[in-house]
Amino acid sequence: MMSHKKFLIGTCLLLSSPVMAKTWATVSNPTQAQPRVIGKPNSGCIAGAQALPLQGEGYLVVHLERHRHYGHPSLIQALQTLAKQAQQQAINPLQIGDLGQARGGPLPFGHRSHQTGLDADVWFNLDPNSYANANAQRSNIHQPTMLTIDKPGLDKNRWTQQHTLVLKLTAQLPEVDRVFVNPYIKKELCDSAGEERDWLRKIRPWFYHDDHFHLRLHCPPDSPDCEKQAAIPAGDGCGAELISWFEKAPIVKHTPSPPHPVMPKACADVLSAP
Ligand SMILES: [Zn+2]
Structure with a gap:
């Protein structure tokens, strides 16, 4: 009887003070380790991530409630450099x-990738009035599409030279591996670029990405466990590959995603670290 009673008391104590399991989405601090990327964009994690300051020269972070402003130091540096260069070209923040996330890993909503601290999204919205009345989390800012609503195509009333220039500056950063944009945006860049076309190679057409672009860095030299992506095809990507996108319909819809790949084993240590 005594031992049964003890068991009951013990159980009640356990139930009344549950130990919350750490998850990728809830762990709020990066590990105190040398920066190290493990795995690949849709299955991986990062040790020793840095936080991007929530506001800086030429930029502001939005959707602060998501706590997704962490990355490899090379990503933080690249974004700060991009924002400064844009500011020098008189582009709005x-x-x-x-x-x-603070240790990377799968995100509960919104993305398959962004898991290794090498990916970032930048909104095409360059209008400072759009956040004049933003809430404290900057989560209520309207982010308009750059595509026309009534027919397939780019909205030339919204798209400006500044958008083109931001993408060119991004693609010209040496640490950037590739940049994803909607196929209609890639087409605009292809059509408007003059002789200087090398930077177009890194601009990759992809589903959605009509209200923001997505930049992804190369695996950094400090991360031997970072899995490199297949190389981008040679050329500016304005020919048959781009045309093939317009034969798929509709361009803003995804095909069903394959199941999540298995996380690298080394990520378990990253998640469980203090
Ligand atoms: Zn993205």
Whole structure:
């Protein structure tokens, strides 16, 4: 009887003070380790991530409630450089959206990638009036599409030279591996670029990405466990590959995603670290 009673008391104590399991989405601090990317964009994590300051020269982070402003130091540096360069070109502040979680890993909503601290989204919205009345979390800012609503195509009333220039500056950063935009945006860049076309190669057409672009960095040299992506095809990507996108319909819809790949084993240690 005594031992049964003890068991009951013990159980009640356990139930009344549950130990919350750490998850990728809830762990709020990066590990105190040397920066190290493990795995690949849709299955991986990062040790020793840095936080992007929530506001800086030429940019502000939006959707602060998501706590997705962490990345490899090279990503933080690249975004700060991009924002400064844009500011020097008299471009209004960039609104920076999701990077990754404090230790990377799968995100509960919104993305398959962004898991290794090498990916970031930047909104195409360059209008400072759009956040004049933003709430404290900057979560209520309207982010308009750059596509026409009534027929397929780019909305030339919204798209400006500044958008083109931001994408060119992004693609020209040496640490940037590729940049994802909607196929109609890639087409505009292809049509408007003159002789200087090398930077177009890194601009990759992809589903959605009509209200923001997504930049992804190369695996950094400090991260031997970072899985490199397949190389981008040679050329400016304005030919048959781009045309093939317009034969798929509709361009803003995704095909069903395959199941999530298995996380690298080393990520378990990153998640459980203090
Ligand atoms: Zn993204």
